[in-house]
Amino acid sequence: MSNSVSALNGENVKGFVQVSELGLQGMITLRANLSTPKVKKAIKDVTGVLVPKMRQILHDGDNSIGWMSPDELLILCPHSGAEAMVTALNDALGKTHALVINVSDARAMFAVKGADARDAMAKLAPTDFGMGFQPGEIRRSRLAQVAGAFWMVDQETFNVVCFRSVARYMFDVLAVSAEKGGEVGYF
Amino acid sequence: MLILDCPYCGTSADETELSPGGEAHIKRYGPGSSDTDFEGYLFGRENPKGVHFERWRHANGCGKWFHAARCTMTLEVFGTYAAQTFEPPQEIKDKISAKRPGWSWRDFS
Incomplete structure (x- = not known):
């Protein structure tokens, strides 16, 4: 039996919000x-x-x-x-x-966690991340150049799923969006 | 930017989430049809200034095809409707008539 590993093996990075790959799902x-x-x-x-x-x-x-x-x-x-x-x-x-x-x-899953998670997500997807978007709703859209689906786990956490083949891109683009100094403070 | 409401997943999807599918309500003429009909099916397209019907696909979303009625001049969207139809629903036609009295497009008006 082969040893299953997730796309980025649980990599995570901390900017103004925490971006982490969630491992096997x-x-x-x-x-x-x-x-x-x-x-x-x-x-x-x-x-x-x-x-x-x-x-x-x-x-x-x-x-x-x-x-x-x-x-x-x-x-x-x-x-x-x-x-x-x-x-x-x-x-x-x-x-x-x-x-x-x-x-x-065939998939990868990420979490974007922090008080300003809405800001980090809003930089990437053409979706309204205002208070109308609440836990319990799932939205398929694109994040920068790749397709993804996301939902809120709680008021400060988004989960994002995408194809495994674009996992590196997705992680990097989320990490850039979450970089310190890039706070927007809109939501 | 063009924003269309996807009739399948109920979201307002902007242009970057969609992929265009060209003109709507084109009848296919396949093997056995006359050359004129086949040519019309392949190449005959409307190029209106005003009311137009198009197919769009919610590519970065639910992945479904749907129809949109819009104005090519003002980019005003009159409405979107499901793909499983041969002509625009009356409700969409009424909306267009309210704003563009006397409109016509191919056989519809």
Whole structure:
């Protein structure tokens, strides 16, 4: 069995906010008709989390589900349990037309933590990071030149996910945005 | 900057989050069609000053295609609507009529 390592092995840097790579994180992409009762039930039974509504991210214990598009969900779970969860989801979905795939090792996840986290994020993404953006909402957008999704864990912490192939770029661009001397103080 | 409301994820997406898909409501003429129809399908495009219908994709977002009705002169956006339609919904047409009485675009007015 190979030894799994995350993209940047937990690298972190402190500017006016702390930027850190969060290490191994299980992620599963699920695509299906999310309004059908069978799909809803399968997801709830396996993950313990309800199917989120538009742009919503729901948490329950170690598992979270984020709304990615009208027919796509991102399931977050412990890295070691991802494979088992994929099997369980496939079993629960049976013959329903759906796609469940373990993308844990194709992604990277970051945290931007600090009182001015909104400022650091707002420099990179064309999203309104005002008080309208609150924990519980997930937004897919771009950060500088690469696609990413982000949500708030609490009032001072953003989590960001992106493709593993652009993890270095994402970390560097977040780190530059968070550099001391770059405080904006807008939010 | 052009800002469109994505009808699928409900966000106001600016131009940098979107990728353009050219003119909307083009009927495909494939194998077996006449040369004139095929040529029109490939090359015939509107180039209006005023009301225009376009396809856009929320590329750095939910990834869905949608339609937008806007004015090429003022960049005013009349509205966006789902991709699964052959013509603009009446609601969008009414909005345009309110602001640009007497407008027409291809077969729509």
